[in-house]
Amino acid sequence: MxxxxxxxxxxxxxxxxxxxxxxxxxxxxxxxxxxxxxxxxxxxxxxxxxxxxxxxxxxxxxxxxxxxxxxxxxxxxxxxxxxxxxxxxxxxxxxxxxxxxxxxxxxxxxxxxxxxxxxxxxxxxxxxxxxxxxxxxxxxxxxxxxxxxxxxxxxxxxxxxxxxxxxxxxxxxxxxxxxxxxxxxxxxxxxxxxxxxxxxxAAGATLDVVLHGRGGHVATPHLAVDPVAMAAAVVTRLQDVVARETSSSDQVTVTVGTLRAGTTANVIPDHATLGIGVRSSSEESLDRALTAVRRIVHAEGAVADAPRQPDITVTVRSPAxxxxxxxxxxxxxxxxxxxxxxxxxxxxxxxxxxxxxxxxxxxxxxxxxxxxxxxxxxxxxxxxxxxxxxxxxxxxxxxxxxxxxxxxxxxxxxxxxxxxxxxxxxxxxxxxxxxxxxxxx
Incomplete structure (x- = not known):
């Protein structure tokens, strides 16, 4: 030295x-x-x-x-x-x-x-x-x-x-x-x-989610599967993970930090992507929250009759x-x-x-x-x-x-x-x- x-x-x-x-x-x-x-x-x-x-x-x-x-x-x-x-x-x-x-x-x-x-x-x-x-x-x-x-x-x-x-x-x-x-x-x-x-x-994890739809013309939405509507439903339903699925003794946050879809107003896109951040006071409650997020994403895809299952990737995870x-x-x-x-x-x-x-x-x-x-x-x-x-x-x-x-x-x-x-x-x-x-x- x-x-x-x-x-x-x-x-x-x-x-x-x-x-x-x-x-x-x-x-x-x-x-x-x-x-x-x-x-x-x-x-x-x-x-x-x-x-x-x-x-x-x-x-x-x-x-x-x-x-x-x-x-x-x-x-x-x-x-x-x-x-x-x-x-x-x-x-x-x-x-x-x-x-x-x-x-x-x-x-x-x-x-x-x-x-x-x-x-x-x-x-x-x-x-x-x-x-x-x-x-x-x-x-x-x-x-x-x-x-x-x-x-x-x-x-x-x-x-x-x-x-x-x-x-x-x-x-x-x-x-x-x-x-x-x-x-x-x-x-x-x-x-x-x-x-x-x-x-x-907190313990934390970040998920990348891709919701697959079927692109089409905005004049014929019945011939398409709209991933934007699917994404909106996911965002709304994710609030229940904290409000209705988390014990009062735990601390959990679920945040959709990014939502991207489409290129122009007159085209229904064929996919939407979400970046989701989950935080929890313990690894155990983080596991439960991640399980709930996956279930909700897959369920909304099924409700929308998506042509294929969503892609869900945990890109990073860190302990408490x-x-x-x-x-x-x-x-x-x-x-x-x-x-x-x-x-x-x-x-x-x-x-x-x-x-x-x-x-x-x-x-x-x-x-x-x-x-x-x-x-x-x-x-x-x-x-x-x-x-x-x-x-x-x-x-x-x-x-x-x-x-x-x-x-x-x-x-x-x-x-x-x-x-x-x-x-x-x-x-x-x-x-x-x-x-x-x-x-x-």
Whole structure:
């Protein structure tokens, strides 16, 4: 490894350890390059599987802080390794990809193409690069190996699997813990940990459905089988999966995100396609929901007397995120020291889906390990003036909205500090109250 220009990389020296508040202040030392990375990535987003430029910019930044960088892991995935003596391997993960959303924030650094970082992945990358920079500067206070992952294709729930299939842990070492954070419409300067760490995010699946009809002239609909009418019936009936087939003790959502059919108004098309997203609080209830979706799609095809059975393909599936309770509680304590108890919120869990669970026990078939602790928290990004309106009639833009934009002056520094202090805790660093046994600090 090329040592960081900021401080020597080696074993713990027993230097006076900064408090969590001092780490927050020290985050200001790395703010400028992290901000520059953010502005660049936000203006030039790239879709899942197309993150070549993003990966290049992220790689350069990790290299500049002293990481050994490997690119092209599982697609455009990036891995940066910062070695600092004998000790645990702590992994930090962020995502490279953007969404196919046209940005409408009006910001001077808004996206210059038809994609948008509408979920905060650009902030995640800037924060993790800033944390690597800050940990390099604080290298006298910890021992071990920092591994930073820039994961591609999170939005399609395929990137983590691709990286793990290419031997991620075999090549870069088994993690003692993998940490990640995610932007959320909460006040800047806050973080939120799940009330139940084993129910942090939902299990999810995406289905591609093709409904086959019989094309014809709109003047003779009786000679055709209209797949548009069939699709409309499917969309309407799918609402019953949640309203009438889901137990009140479960959480399930079923959403038709895409519906495409036809090319002109005076032709009945011969097929319609639907993209359906299903989320559930558990794999078991997800299985039940998927069974119901398949039954409804096939039934509507039969009712319409379709010339052939619908095609139903589950294109991707991801398990629910179950974080390690012990590691989560430890990081929650560190964040309370960092931000104050009132700014560490309780998160009820989310119906969003992630492929981050595959880095832990849920992906054991990919990497052979079933006891890798995962810690994942939500990161507040709203500007201060929005905090009083979150429960009012005008809600702030949420993730995936074309108006979503983290408030950089108040969000980036806490994002860097939250990752840094969490990593220091998992290293068992010299910062109180949990020093490394035998460390002179």
């Amino acid at each position: 090329t040592p960081s220009p900021h401080s020597p990389v080696g074993a713990c020296t027993g230097a006076p350890a900064p408090s969590a508040k001092e780490v927050l202040a020290r985050a200001g030392d790395v703010l400028r390059p992290a901000l520059s990375l953010y502005l660049d990535l936000h203006a030039h987003p790239e879709l899942s599987g197309e993150e070549m430029r993003t990966a290049d910019r992220f790689s350069r930044r990790l290299g500049a802080v002293g990481c050994e960088v490997t690119a092209g892991v599982g697609g455009h995935g990036v891995v940066g390794v910062l070695r600092n003596g004998a000790g645990p391997r702590v992994w930090l993960r962020a995502e490279l990809d953007a969404l196919p959303v046209r940005e409408r924030t009006g910001l001077p650094y808004a996206s210059r193409n038809d994609a948008m970082h509408a979920c905060g992945h650009d902030l995640h990358l800037a924060a993790v690069a800033g944390a690597a920079d800050l940990l390099a500067r604080l290298s006298a206070l910890w021992r071990g190996t920092l591994v930073v992952v820039g994961q591609p294709a999170e939005e399609t729930l395929t990137g983590a699997r691709a990286m793990l299939r290419e031997g991620l842990y075999e090549r870069f070492g088994r993690p003692a813990a993998v940490l990640a954070q995610h932007a959320a419409p909460l006040p800047s300067g806050t973080v939120a940990h799940a009330v139940d760490p084993t129910r942090t995010t 995120l179950r974080c390690d309770p012990t590691a989560t509680n430890a990081v929650r304590r560190v964040h309370r020291d960092l931000l104050g108890q009132a700014r560490v919120l309780a998160w009820p869990g989310s119906m969003a889906a992630e492929d981050f669970p595959l880095f832990g026990s849920a992906g054991k078939e990919l990497h052979g390990h079933q006891d890798i602790p995962l810690v994942y928290w939500m990161l507040g990004v709203l500007p201060p003036e929005s905090t009083h309106r979150t429960a009012g009639p005008v809600l702030p833009p949420s993730n995936h909205s074309p108006h979503f934009a983290p408030h950089l002056p108040t969000a980036l520094r806490p994002a860097i500090a939250a990752l840094t202090t969490a990593a220091l805790d998992r290293f068992g660093c010299c910062t109180p109250p949990h020093p490394v046994p035998g460390c002179p600090g």
